[in-house]
Amino acid sequence: MPGSSESRSDALWARARAVMPGGNSRTTVFTSPRPTYAASASGFSVTDVDGQTRLDFVNNYTSLIHGHSHPRITEAVVRQLALGTALSFPTETEVRLAEVLVRRVESIEHLRFTNSGTEAVMMAVQAARAFTGRPRIARFEGCYHGAYVDHADEDLLLPFNDAEAVEREIGSHASELAAVIVDPLPHRPGFVDPAPGFLQLLREVTRSLGVLLISDEIISFRVDHGGAQRRFYPGYAADLTTLGKIIGGGFPVGAFGGRADVMAVFDPTRRAGPKVAHGGTFNANPVTMVAGYEAMAMLPPSEFDRLAALGQRARDGLADVLENRGISWQVAGKASLFKLHPHPRSVVDYRTSLPTPSEQAAMDRFCQAIFAEGMILTPELAGCMSTPMSEAEVDALIAAADRAFKAIGLA
Template sequence: MRAAQWFKPHPPYASHGEGCWVVDVDGRRILDCANNFFSLIHGHAFPPILDAVHNAMIRGTAFGLPTESEILLAEALAVRNSRMEQTRFCNSGTEAVLSALKAARAITGRGRVAKFEGCYHGAYDWMEVSLDPTPVNWSDENGDPASVRLGLGMPQSVLNETVVLPYDDPQRCADILRREGQSLAAIVVDPLASRAGTVPMSRETTAVLREACQRDGILLIADEVISFRLSFDGASRSFGLEPDLITTAKIIGGGLPIGAVSGSADLMSVFNHSEGKPKVAMGGTFSGNPLSMAAGLASLAHYSQSAIERLNGLGDQLRNKVKDGFSVRGVKATITGMGSLFRLHLGAAHVTGYRTAYANPEAAQLIRQIQFAMLDQGVLLTPNCSGALSTPMTETEISLIADKLVAVVAKELAEHESGAVA
């Protein structure tokens, strides 16, 4: 079982799903805002995806040969975003990010990489640096974000090779990049990073990245594994980012395992193996498998401009309802997010990035209690109380999520405060 899904005494075990509902083995219907960690944009058992997978499956599940469906999905991405001129597929977001980083190292001839404090980009060692630093260790002697080990087993060399940037301090970010830029192969950025609070990265910071990349010949990798859902062409353009490589996963696989690296034909030629040994090898037994390709094609075909606008509108409604509910009831909490993504935060602080989103152990425990209480009320959130909407949802589900979230947070905080006073 994946670590993030475990809690005591045991989580509900899923039996099946229908639209935005998941049914557990005891027959209980739960409104699913976790959507397998934001990968099911159309919820569960979406008929066009089931049909597409069925049609692909009866022709065979995996081949040691390329299939047409790989080309079709790559073309579907290229149509959405001209920066995704060519795409190579793999099986997860982790693999997509690590392949993009290997490409950047091969293209620039440099070894070091930069990422933003707290931000998650999968399980590649360099991307696990400073994933969960605390106030005790998050700054170095200059007050810059330190490179902090995620856990035992991370070599010192990985820490030395990873520059950590502040998500919400453009001046400091610029200073660090001026100092370190010429040693960097790539900067990896998710402009709506969940661990940095699910708050949009500022235009000032994205401008700093653009300038540093141009000045020092660094490749910009936009990690849109989650944020690709924000608009028809993904997230970068609306944040003023001009990425060299884009990594995607989750919704582009329609609920099946997938990852993808995309970029211009020129940069993507680093993976080219048609002329002999490629500069960077990108393989994988199940990479580009026809079931994921078919599911992904159906998923994107139904995630049209109008579907995106409707879903993002529901996201705005949800955040507004929750904010109003908190304010009417005097609850010291807030909800952040954009488009169809949201995250709960406790306290009155204005959340701008990892440090202002940071929950101390007591607050983190309370957040977990709220997740359990929401589950008790029949709404599934992720462990840090974030969520993602899916296209089967309507205003009815939005009201249900908002009402329950406001009531649960109000109750849990009141009980916590009375416990603290007693």
């Protein structure tokens, strides 16, 4: 975001550009014309290096469900720091977090930890290939599954929500398909709702053809105590599920798990050794494990309900702002997640979600305007709730959106 020429963010970005390409180490956090550097964060607030504090609805891309530096997580991590941060031994901390996750997600019998969602997806794909003996993966066009799958050109691309095409394409490629990976609430196209029965059909088609179904819930796990598979899409039980973000309590994390017979490809106690070796110097490191355990412990079903109610309040309030100002945008999202689409067209997949260049320009202006009003959203105008938030923060967001629309002269 723009700042005065003497700002500390300017100075930091100049130093960053001398040592990193474009001053950047994470594409997602670049904002034009230059990023704002953060100094500290607590609860729902982030303070930048020039002393401005804003309300954070990004929460490190949905991963901080308890906001920043939650005291209970901080205490657990500080205790663990003195006990060792990374060991060449397993610890009880990984057993405890694995037990919690296996209890929560009905279709997960066994799981393993990684350091990121990207790695969790990579390993789920490896598991599917080893188990089925088939090489290819199918995924839905424009849906994000991490830095690895995003670049696999050989994948079969399917249109989301198109039952006929899905049945036809999976049917005609089944003999080479190890798995279909699907995000049940695809975030890159803007939290597109699956059409009624679509995920169940996907489940039936894959099961009947011996193709594994991988549910990528790295973001959508935050919609329910049992993950996206439970409340929203009963009858859609995945063979493998990938998790990340909130399960690490704010630390780097990923996990993948599912059917015990599929996950057995990693079992080192097999006579011939594991079919697939899966290392990772920091896998299941106890710092992440204790942070994740505390984060999960503070998330009973009632807390998911409270977050979902806050999300609904945000979606309703933003829709009212649009209606009162006569702006033909729309609001999407589920549970604690929301997103503004800068057009009124029906969004059913990636292609229909795409804004025109002028709609994109309006989004960019709105993002800067609401940032100036003290609210942090993603450049795609998505956001999420964190447990330190109450109705007051949601109402502040709605009022700021109203002022931001006025400031950019949309209506």
